[in-house]
Amino acid sequence: MRSFTLAARWAVTLVGAALSARAVPVPTFHKDVLPILQRHCQPCHRSGEAAPMAFIHYAQVRPWARAIKQSVVARKMPPWLAEAGTGEFQQEHRLSSAEVATLAAWADGGAPAGNSGDAPPPAQFSSGWTIGQPDLVLDVPPAMELPAAGTAEYIYLIIPTGLKQDRWVQRAEVHPSDRTVTHQVLAFLRPPGSPWLANYEPGVPFVPKRGGGDSNDTAELLVAYAPGRPAAVLPGGQARLVQAGSDVVLQFHYTANAKASMDRTQLGLIFSPALPQQRVMTIAASNTRFVIPPQTDNHRVDAQITLQHDAELVSMMPHLHLRGKDFEYRAVYPSGMTETLLRVPKFDFNWQLHYNLARPKLLPRGTRIECTAHFDNSANNPANPDPQAEVTWGRRSSEEMMIGWLDVAFPATLDPAKVIGPEKKARPGKAGR
Ligand code: HEC
Secondary structure, X not given: OHHHHHHHHHHHHHHHHHHHHHHOOOOOHHHHHHHHHHHHOOOOOOOOOOOOOOOOOHHXXXXXXXXXXXXXXXXXXXXXXXXXXXXXXXXXXXOOXXXXXXXXXXXXOOOOOXXXXXXXXXXXXXOOOOOOOOOEEEEOOOOEEEOOOOXXXXXXXXXXXXXXXXXXXXXXXXXXXOOOOEEEEEEEEEOOOOOOOOOOOOOOOEOOOOOOOOHHHHOOEEEEEOOOOOOEEOOOOEEEEEOOOOEEEEEEEEOOOOOOEEEOOEEEEEEOOOOOOEEEEEEEEEOOOOXXXXXXXXXXXXXXXXXXXXXXXXXXXXXXXXXXXEEEEEEEOOOOOEEEEEEEOOOOOOOOOOEEEEEEEEEOOOOEEEEEEEEOOOOOOOOOOOOOOOEOEOOOOOOEOOEEEEEEEEEOOOOOXXXXXXXXXXXXXXXXX
């Protein structure tokens, strides 16, 4: 009796499996795959953008079906490095398990096109300003000439804003003209009187000299460009202060793309018409004093910053160079409780991502933000330029950095020195005055 029941159940299960296998048709490109590609892949996989191949039409995508399955199952694409479960973020570039399953089943099922009548309308992408018409456009003179090959170093350029009065920036966008070679552009603010990079002439691109242990690289970040990353748009009531007479320091990272190219980047700013309620400012937990021994594969470096006033955490952006391995942000609250804010278990120099919280998080006065990074300076790290080197802080990509950037919001009329405390007073804008 018992064995009969088991056998019967087994048979039922088999029939059920066969039925459901028949009941679930192979997904098709037009109906099932294209909507996923439009939303999660086409921002980079279209002509003129960062990815080397376009995923718009069936004929373009079909040869990549296997590679697409592999890249999404391994969670290599779309690039999103935050570990699931720590923090909720805006524009999270993570496919749902159902979306991964659809792409995998499509590839496994022979990658059929299906009926083109099922296709959604083509996704619209703007090639102009996504923030709207800027109030101020800063042109980068001259157009940057890029070599066809070779390791692309960070290139810096200082451009004066020409602002005669303090302005509050609500939206900002970096607009490279050649996105196929532009890997990242960071735009920092340099207030008047800052000693940061004071030896370099504005308007002339330069690669900084080796070394330079000064910590002014933790200057305020205004906006960044990276493939697929949205422009900086603050909600109503929040803005960033740009002091009269400030310069913008641009840091370019180009990918040598086996073709010589010219890039002419622009920076667009839209100002808040009135004094905002909250000032948003980038602060940093950074460590400039580390020494990474040669041939070590898990060297730990810590940094921290303590908030001297209540503030809201808006976003985080870890920054390491080629030996960066992982990064974690923790908040240690005045109550003693510790919360992990962001974990990037596999840091990737090529994807310096910015993580905007879905909802701002209150960090009460006295909260300590702790950051921990590990570096792989061994020969097993394929990105490592030199495992024999003892590595210290520096602006070149062959040197290292350890910065946990944080955007925080606080009352606009409050002196920022009251938020970040005395230990960070040596920042540009405070120093040299
Ligand atoms: C933020 C930009 C961006 C997004 C979004 C993105 N890709 Fe990519 N993708 C790239 C770039 C750049 C490369 C080439 C460099 C590399 O492989 O890292 C690439 C390479 C690839 C490759 C070839 C890499 C390999 O494993 O051989 C595949 C396949 C791929 N992407 C699939 C996808 C799919 C599928 C999506 C959407 C689910 C997607 N990508 C979303 C930028 C992006």
